[in-house]
Amino acid sequence: MPKVVDHEARREELAGAVWRVALREGFSAVSVRTVAREAGWSPGALRHYFPTSDAMIAFAVERAVCQVRQRFDALDATRGGAITEATPVEILEQLLPLDANRRIESEAWLALVSNAHIGAELRKQRREVDGLIRYVVQTVIRQLDDLGRLAAHRDPDLETGRLHALLDGLVVQGIADPPGITPTDIRAVLRQHVDDLAR
Incomplete structure (x- = not known):
């Protein structure tokens, strides 16, 4: 049976990663690379949700x-x-x-x-x-x-x-x-x- 992905929950997870990076390093440090690392995702997986900066x-x-x-x-x-x-x-x-x-x-x-x-x-x-x-x-x-x-x-x-x-x-x-x-x-x-x- 195919795995059901809760896209809203994943966006919330990424939201948390965005704000953790921003609070720790400033908003200028927010990028696909830094947020992917913070969330424990690959940059490619993150780009599924955020294709551009x-x-x-x-x-x-x-x-x-x-x-x-x-x-x-x-x-x-x-x-x-x-x-x-x-x-x-x-x-x-x-x-x-x-x-x-x-x-x-x-x-x-x-x-x-x-x-x-x-x-x-x-x-x-x-x-x-x-x-x-x-x-x-x-x-x-x-x-x-x-x-x-x-x-x-x-x-x-x-x-x-x-x-x-x-x-x-x-x-x-x-x-x-x-x-x-x-x-x-x-x-x-x-x-x-x-x-x-x-x-």
């Missing part, structure tokens, strides 16, 4: 987006859906490299940005991720308005663009080697910007 980048970003969504859901469940003074910053912090896992997520996003010009699939994925980030930022600006923490003269669309650009800059500086900014500094800059929106 682009496919591996896309997979890593997909995994990162899934993790971010799970954190958003956990935050929402903890608050019971209520918006507090701390909610906007807590949400935005999920998108920034403030710990090892979020740093790798940020590196995966930057790899997507850097390689999006190569193929249509990566360009499409980059648009989707940018759309998700923009939606999160728009939601935060609305929350600040509902909390009375967005000054009346502030243009919500302009402030959405400004905050989105700030997040992008904090990510790039936070994952630079060496980092241009520490997690403590990132939190301070973010909180200062959010506080300034009320003025």
Whole structure:
């Protein structure tokens, strides 16, 4: 009787190998060779799932987006859906490299940005991720308005663009080697910007 292969389980196994390599050596070390070695697979077997490095980048970003969504859901469940003074910053912090896992997520996003010009699939994925980030930022600006923490003269669309650009800059500086900014500094800059929106 032919052996039944659980392809989803094998993809999950590879996901674990991708993130172990990335957490240990940085996202730039993720390749067919390093992930195959980590998973105990042959490069040929791994290429059945990821025929190109682009496919591996896309997979890593997909995994990162899934993790971010799970954190958003956990935050929402903890608050019971209520918006507090701390909610906007807590949400935005999920998108920034403030710990090892979020740093790798940020590196995966930057790899997507850097390689999006190569193929249509990566360009499409980059648009989707940018759309998700923009939606999160728009939601935060609305929350600040509902909390009375967005000054009346502030243009919500302009402030959405400004905050989105700030997040992008904090990510790039936070994952630079060496980092241009520490997690403590990132939190301070973010909180200062959010506080300034009320003025």
